[in-house]
Structure formats: C-alpha cells, structure tokens
Amino acid sequence: MTSMIIRGVQPYGEAAQDVEISDGVIARISPAGSPTGSPASAAASQKVFDVELDAAGCVLLPGLVDLHTHLREPGREDSETIATGSRAAAKGGFTCVHAMANTAPVADTAGVVEQVWRRGVDADLVDVRPVGAVTVGLQGAQLAELGAMASSAAQVRVFSDDGLCVHDPLLMRRALEYVKAFDGVVAQHAQDPRLTEGAQMNEGELSGRLGLAGWPAVAEEAIIARDVLLAEHVDSRLHVCHVSTAGSVEVVRWAKARGIRVTAEATPHHLLLTEELVASFDPIYKVNPPLRREEDVMALREAVIDGTIDIIATDHAPHPREDKDCEWAAAAMGMIGLETALPIAAQVFIESGRMDWRQLCERMSVTPARIGRVADQGAVIEVGAPANLVVWDPAQTTVVTPAMFESKSANSPYLDRTFAGAVRHVVFRGRPTVVDGQVVSGEVAS
C-alpha cells in the first residue's frame, strides 16, 4: 500500500498539520514541520514516503460524497461513462458518488446495479454506489426488486426514480415501507406530473412574459407534503432530491419539527443561479427542477445553513452538445456539476462567512454518506479514519472553461466564470487520485 504524507495542511481550515497515510488509513497527524514517523523511531525524520503532497495553506476535508449523480452508463455513453464520470468526480474533490438509476437499461435489477458497481470498481477513482430504481423501468407502475438490489454485491441503499416522480401515492407508501427491511431510503424526485405537463421553466411573471410553459412551485411542494406524511405514517426514511423552492423548505422544516425522518438536498445551481438567466433562451440554463426566483435561492441557502436541508448534491447531468445546441423547447434538461460543486459551495457558504469548513463537511461528506449508508466515507479526520480526503487550495482559482472538464460533457452554466479556490489534491482509499489539480490514475510515486 502507498504511504503518503500531506504536508502543512489545515484540517477543516484549522491548525496546520502533517498528515501521514498508510494502509488506506490516516496513520498520524502531527503539527506541521515536526519530525515524521513514530516519535519512538530514531530514524523518524528520515522516513521516506511513496507520495509527498505539499499542501501549505490548504484546507483538508473528508472526501466529498455526492448522493445524486448521473453517470449515464449504461446507455448514454456519448454523454458520460462510469470511467469519465469518476474522473470528473475525483477532480471535483469527491471520493464517492451515487449513480442515478435512469440509465438504459434502467438500474432496476440486481444485474444492472452490480454491473454499474463493478464498472466503478474498475475505474477505481471514487466509490460508485448505484441507486436502484423504485419502480420497474421508472414506469411508476410496479415496484422493482428492491430487496435483490439491496442484497446484491452493489449493496444498494438508496432507491429513486429520479427524473420521474413516484407519483402514485400507494406505490410511494409501499416503497417507503418495503425499504425499512434493509435500512434503505427512498429519494423522491418531487414533481407532480399533471401540474408540470410540458413545463419549461419556473412558473411566475417571467414565464408568462417569455411564453414558456410554467413549472409551478406547488408541483414540488405538494408532493413533498404528501411524502413526509406518508413517511410519518409508515415510520420510514424519505429523502427529497433537489429541493428548489422556499415553500418546499417550509414543508421540510415542518416535517423535521414533527420528528419525521426526512432528509433533503439542494444543488449548487439552485443555490447560485436564478430564473432570470432563462430570458436569454440559452438552453444551457434548462434544468429540472428549473432555476427559481432570488427569494427561493436565499431560502435554500438559509435552509442549508440551519440544517433543514441536510446536504448539497450535484445532480450532475451530462448531455452531449447537440442536446443543448438548439431551441429551448427541444433541449435536454440538466447541467454538469461535479467539478464546480465545491467552488460554488465555498463561495456561497465559506467566503460569505455563513459556515465554517466543519459545517460544510457535514453537508457535502458526512451526512450524504450517512443517508446513503456508505461505510468508510464521510469520516471525521482523525488517526485510524479511512483516508478519503480532499485538499482545497483557497489561494488558487477555478476558471471554468470547456477544456477543464474531465466529464465527457461540457454543459455547464458556469462557463467563463471564475471561482476563488480550487481542488488541489484528492486521496481515495489512501492513494492519490488528484495531484495538483490533475487526475492521476493508478499508483503514483513521488
């Protein structure tokens, strides 16, 4: 196994330390510049590491965990593969992603989820945790074999028809009940289908002016309200994907106050961008749920800060160029997000002084790992903890260009933007996957 030292790094942005890693775990944390190795060893200061990473002035965080990633494989390998998506994730500071089930074929059997899981193991850059579909073929008609997926090699714990809402209240109830047997969670894409037929953007004054069919906030809020009551009724775990409206935040807050076991996520784009961008008719801004109003963005930020929204998840949704190089109505919905998530979160929550790094780690690593029941991820940085780590350099900048993406797609709404800070190094299971901002695969010696 690789032995490694990260020199001068500041865990959670606190005091500078030298962090030693061996056998895939954190072996030693000592004040920066102190002799390395075991103090008992006379040759300690001479200890040689396979990999030495300089990280003076940088922040050390547990590797990020994304609960909502579209890797497109199998079926749409023209937009992303498990290998390219893993590279994008690593570059963005992630050490674990959850691959959504809306592939072709749909990840609704043990066979498909095991295949996705194995391809993730082969790529070997992040833990790829398959999400299982709730219903067969995402059709919303019949429960998929959730138990088979849970007991497969992929050990699925998160189930979602994401992209589509489990709209039938009876099926949703049954799914919530059924997953209790293996401590699973149903991650709901909250969107009433009837209220959003043909919907193109947030419904409001702007949609009326632009003549684009509206996606009303109530179509999300009504489903969340129903689902939290169902979760309460059957005492199960509900997770709400990509919460996008101020009203949804109120519903989730109410449910939590009532003791309902609900968790919720917000995406970086819903925390940063507003519907005004749609006025350009540039489909790069077309996403589901749609970009909302400024007041929604502000409510989501407050909810992330106070914990009503538990986690930030990317909803990384790669699309080939032709699916965005067209008129608005014809364009695909979605944006890539793995490689810009941490820069955005740092800008919105750290630079603004609204959160410290420990709190942000809760939202981007600890809690998503807990919701997904992922062992060895989202651990506190301490001796003996699994070495899944990201080194963030606040002195650098992330300049978003099409060329920067490891993702196979470039449908990012942030092109030409510059964010303060950059992911510098990433350590996955005790070995470097990103060094000085570049993805490295396999064992790397210094």
Add this chain to the structure above:
Amino acid sequence: MLGKHLLSAADLTRDQALLILDTTSELAAVTDRSVKKLPTLRGRTVVNLFFEDSTRTRLSFELAAKRLSADVITFSAKGSSVSKGESLKDTALTLEAMGADAVIIRHGASGAPERLATAGWIDGAVLNAGDGTHEHPTQALLDAYTLRRHTRDGQGDLSGVRVVIVGDVLHSRVARSNVLLLQTLGADVTLVAPPTLLPVGVENWPCKVSYHLDDVLPDADAVMMLRVQAERMAGAYFPSTLEYSRMYGLDARRMALMSPDAIVMHPGPMNRGLEISADVADADRAVVVEQVANGVNVRMACLYLLLGGASSEGDGSQ
C-alpha cells in the same frame, strides 16, 4: 434606426415604433399604385423560414419582400428538431451558406428567433414572425398601424386609445406583443379572459385585467378578439366551447354595447361562432381584412428599415 434584429415588441422604443409606422404610411402609397414595386432590396436575399404552418403570415412576408425587389426563398421546415427533423442549427447554417441577408422565422418554440439571432449560427438579420407562445412583433405593429388609422387619423402615437384584448392571452404571442407595443405607444390596454387563460403574474403587466367582457366594452375604442383553440379544453382551461362563447365571445348583443366608432379586430384566422359571431365578423366596424392589407405594408417597412435599404455589400450606394 432599428436594431439589427426584430425579435420582440419590447425591442422597440417609441421613436422606433413610430418610425416603422410612418415608413409603413409612405410604403402604403406604393401599394396603391398599379405597379406595386420598389427596387430597394434588389440583390438582397430574404429567407422565409417557417417551422409552423401559417399560410397568411408567410404570404404576407413573401409579398412584402417581393414588393421591395428582394430575392425570396421560402423554407418550410415542418417538423423541427423536436420531431427528429433537421435541427434549427443545421437549417441556420444552410441558410447562412446560401447568403441570406435576413431570415424571417416562424417557430413553435418560444425563443427560437432569439436563439437564431444570438447563437452565432448566422450573420443576417432575424425577424420574428411568431415564436411559440412568446411574441409576434409584426402582428402588433400592423395592429398598431390599423389602430392609428382609425383612432388617430394615421398620425403620431396611440396616447389614450383604449384597446380591449379578449381571449386566450396565456397562449397568445399576439397578445404579448400587443401589450408591449401598445404600452410603448401610449395606449390603454385591458386584457379580458377567464382566469385560467391569463398568465401567472399578469397583474404586473403594463395593462389592466378584467374577467368580464360586458363591463369593459362601452369604453373601448377597439376590441381585439384572439383566436381560441378548441383543443385547449384538454387542459381544462374552460368547460366547453359553448360556455366560452357565452362568456367571452363577441356577438351582436355585445357589439351593441360598444361605442359607435369603436372597431373590431382579429389577427385571423377567425373561429366564427366561437370567439366571434358571423354577424360581428362581417360588420362594417370589423377591420379584419384591412389588418391583412396593412400587414404587408408593415412588413415592407420592417424589412426596409432592418436591411437599411442599402444594396448588398460592396455596392457602396446608400
């Protein structure tokens, strides 16, 4: 001068709108001659790019361009990229390769003209001939021109002219462009529709809103009836066409509530018996046919002003 493109009625300042209307008046004189042709756009290529069926708008633009001596190509691309035909981008690149000086586009997707103008696919001027449920600026211009003839003797703006627009505002590009342009020209606009057919946020539009047609008819200088599509019933916008007609249709009884000088307008094609009864459609005060004639002249004015009236590049004349 106008901008490079005409995408939205909101693009036009009051002065620009008046310039178009005044130019239309001048060009109308040409239309009245026996030889209805000007050499202005000789050597320029104008493309009619129609992704949606609209015979009347297409013919109107075609005639307008021909009267200005432009070379006119009509490209009927029914079935856009949505239905797996050629994409808007590839169509645009084809037209660019053919040297189009202006592209007149009708498209079922809101914002398609904006996309054509700004995505970097073509260099020519883009005229919006109706996009989805967004805008139809030349319809608003021809309506303004018609209103000005009947209420302002063909001069100046529309200050204080009271216009009632009735019908499916939610899905109407005509209503959106008219609200914007008529407001720019100083008119006083009232929208009338069932609440289901008004867009969210309409209370913040620069106009008044009413659910009751009878209440607003007596004060109107003009009533503009919008086409209502019976298939809207599928979306539960109204219970039946009969109920719609009873509550929002313009019939002889309602026409009698209007002031004697007030005119009735309709962008066509009319659904006789639905939003407008036959006796109203054929009444003297109905100016529907005149709107069509004015449409050609307004579109001549737009092409003339957008293409600068100059000959093609290199000629040097102005």
